[in-house]
Amino acid sequence: xxxxxxxxxxxxxxxGEKVFLECVQDMDHENMFWYRQDPxxxxxxxxxxxxxxxxxKGDIPEGYSVSREKKERFSLILESASTNQTSMYLCxxxxxxxxxxxxxxxxxxxxxxxx
Amino acid sequence: GNSxxxxxxxxTLSEEAFLTINCTYTATGYPSLFWYVQYPGExxxxxxxxxxxxxxxxxxxxxATYRKETTSFHLEKGSVQVSDSAVYFCALRGYNTDKxxxxxxxxxxxxx
Numbered sequence: 001x002x003x004x005x006x007x008x009x010x011x012x013x014x015x016g017e018k019v020f021l022e023c024v025q026d027m028d029h030e031n032m033f034w035y036r037q038d039p040x041x042x043x044x045x046x047x048x049x050x051x052x053x054x055x056x057k058g059d060i061p062e063g064y065s066v067s068r069e070k071k072e073r074f075s076l077i078l079e080s081a082s083t084n085q086t087s088m089y090l091c092x093x094x095x096x097x098x099x100x101x102x103x104x105x106x107x108x109x110x111x112x113x114x115x
Numbered sequence: 116g117n118s119x120x121x122x123x124x125x126x127t128l129s130e131e132a133f134l135t136i137n138c139t140y141t142a143t144g145y146p147s148l149f150w151y152v153q154y155p156g157e158x159x160x161x162x163x164x165x166x167x168x169x170x171x172x173x174x175x176x177x178x179a180t181y182r183k184e185t186t187s188f189h190l191e192k193g194s195v196q197v198s199d200s201a202v203y204f205c206a207l208r209g210y211n212t213d214k215x216x217x218x219x220x221x222x223x224x225x226x227x
Contacts, residue, residue, distance in 0.1 A: 048213070
């Protein structure tokens with residue numbers, strides 16, 4: 001089974017702090033994704049990466065950056081946390097194989113609170 | 116651009132009732148369609164998928180048919196159980212992209 005592991009289930013930080021959310025997958029997937037989930041808004045894509053050191057902006061990249069130095073690890077960085085970044089953050093991974101429509105596999109999420 | 120619209124919840128049902136959660140989409144070309152489920156405290160899991168018109172995806176008693184003429188992918192189950200209580204997300208992947216576009220999610224609550 002594919003395993004996507006997010007480093008923290010719950011995290012509390014203060015406004016202005018630099019925050020790192022870590023995600024590791026164990027299936028050698030090329031693609032990795034970061035979403036935030038908010039009530040009434042569903043999942044919105046922040047960034048995704050299709051290879052080491054490659055990244056693309058999603059729908060809501062403002063205030064975030066990402067790092068992918070190794071294939072299995074994809075980090076989301078909040079450069080200077082703000083209260084409107086309080087949310088549930090979900091990481092996902094998938095194979096780079098659009099023809100077979102392989103699904104994205106999700107971690108259990110990190111609930112981040114910015115005080 | 117591409118988008119997904121699904122019915123607002125919560126949907127509240129008694130055990131063994133029939134379930135329908137509506138999902139419609141807007142897309143160019145021929146998208147693939149998915150239903151994901153999120154149980155309390157967990158991430159999303161793929162429930163079923165359909166990759167072309169008239170395909171029917173099915174899993175765990177749930178079904179959805181890809182209807183191109185009505186641009187719909189409604190989720191159905193004939194007899195729900197308490198354990199089906201979760202949030203259900205309809206999603207679309209456009210042609211030649213790995214990105215998914217999600218609906219807002221529908222919470223299902225099943226009571227004994």
